[in-house]
Amino acid sequence: MKQIFVICLAFAGGVFLAVQAALNSHLGLLLKKPLLATVAQSASGLIFSLLLVALAAKELPAVQTVRQVPAYLWFMGGLFSVLGVSLYYFAIPRLGLSTMISLGLSGQLVFAIMAGHYGWLNVATEPLTLKRLLGIVFMLAGILLIKLK
Numbered sequence: 001m002k003q004i005f006v007i008c009l010a011f012a013g014g015v016f017l018a019v020q021a022a023l024n025s026h027l028g029l030l031l032k033k034p035l036l037a038t039v040a041q042s043a044s045g046l047i048f049s050l051l052l053v054a055l056a057a058k059e060l061p062a063v064q065t066v067r068q069v070p071a072y073l074w075f076m077g078g079l080f081s082v083l084g085v086s087l088y089y090f091a092i093p094r095l096g097l098s099t100m101i102s103l104g105l106s107g108q109l110v111f112a113i114m115a116g117h118y119g120w121l122n123v124a125t126e127p128l129t130l131k132r133l134l135g136i137v138f139m140l141a142g143i144l145l146i147k148l149k
Helices: 002-031 032-058 063-067 071-095 097-118 131-145
Strands: none
Touching: 002 032, 002 071, 002 097, 032 071, 071 097, 097 131
């Protein structure tokens, strides 16, 4: 039962990201500056994250723990987030929400399978299998079906 709950949370997370992308893409169109929508998303995300930490965290990490974290880990996730989010906001008005989300998810899945196979970025290794390759092929075929009119 616990696994089903986590699966439902993961699905809801995907829905939330699609809603966020659509809303902020519209904001970027209205402002005529997709990067300003990225700034708004990042700033409001910071505020909501701090609020959740204040409400949910029982204790903060010890200073020694914080010092042991490599410096790049504090910033590189934010860099890739800004780049990815900005690309979404730029592409959604030009491609449509379903196409952009489909292509974005495909990029995520292809990279995740490669990273898992080779153990990139300190992720657990997962072997590349025929089933995984077929999953990618079927997903790409699904994107073509979504895109074709």
